[in-house]
Amino acid sequence: MAALALLLALAATAPAQAEPGDVRTFKAPQTRAAQLRIHGSTDIENFAAVIADYQRLNPGTEVEYSDLVAQDIYARHLQAGPRSADLLISSGMDLQTKLANDGHALAHRSPATAGLPAWSQWRHEAFGISYEPIVIVYNKRLLPAARVPHTRRQLLALLRDPAAKLSGRVGTYDVARSSVGYLLATQDHQLGSMAGALQAALGDNRAVLEERTGPLLDRVARGELALAYNVLGSYAQARIDDGAPLGIVLPEDYTLVLLRTALIPRTAANAAEAGRFLDYLLSPRGQAMLARHVGLQPVLRGPGAPQGPQARDGTRVRALRPIPLGPGLLVYLDGLKRRQFLEAWRSTVQPQRKDGSAVP
Incomplete structure (x- = not known):
């Protein structure tokens, strides 16, 4: 009921009829062995290079990417039922936290997620992939x-x-x-x-x-x-x-400091592939691709590097205040x-x- 009430509230303040987001299918470079459906709030033109790099490592995976605003990612998941996307990547940290809090997310544990700072993951269900x-x-x-x-x-x-x-x-x-x-x-x-x-x-x-x-x-x-x-x-x-x-x-x-967050829905048809893509995004290679082609700063850094948020030139900035993932985001x-x-x-x-x- 809480999710329905929020959905109605979001609809009441949104335009009368939202236009569907841009959807692009990235065919598997080799014989298709897996599929992955992503709903993301990152512009598809920028994220395409990240998908292409993932497919170089996993040439049998076909990826469908829908470019949506954060509000629509949340709303479409609640309306989709079993046709949910396999992975939600959103700048709407609070809405992603709401989905996890309401039981819509699968837990995902891996060596990649284990390295995340405490403020950038919640309950092994919502993960910051960049700041x-x-x-x-x-x-x-x-x-x-x-x-x-x-x-x-x-x-x-x-x-x-x-x-x-x-x-x-x-x-x-x-x-x-x-x-x-x-x-x-x-x-x-x-x-x-x-x-x-x-x-x-x-x-x-x-x-x-x-x-x-x-x-x-x-x-x-x-x-x-x-x-x-x-x-x-x-x-x-x-x-x-x-x-x-x-x-x-x-x-x-x-x-x-806003975290771009990833979440695997409980209804994902291809949850295992979604987990592999999430681990790729958190790998040194994936973090470098996000920085180079999307302009998103790495949430994870190499051994010996400071783990707090930094300016683009790599220097620490005391004024940076990461918005932590967690129940505090549900207040408003x-x-x-x-x-x-x-x-x-x-x-x-x-x-x-x-x-x-x-x-x-």
């Missing part, structure tokens, strides 16, 4: 270096400064539609004393709201937005590597808490008309 700093992204041509905020307090001051002229030129996730955005916003409220003030300042500046990271970064890169708050660092770095005029800030007060999935949080968020970030509809 991802949550950052501020800005357009270098629009925001002078002297004005770039390096803490939330500096960001708040910038948003409140009329001379900055940021009205309509800042962006963030629409937390009513984005499960990742919702998770990050609720974490801010638990960690940061100025989360409410920052939320109000975003609203005062008519923040542009998007469901996914890509459109936000596209707008910043084109100069339509000067900066975006609380976005996935890997996507921003990929655009920088391609020449976009973007800069990345890891906030010095604290930088949230409670129906009443979710409704109260979204009502407060809409009243500040997304002002309402008298009829209750959002002001564009």
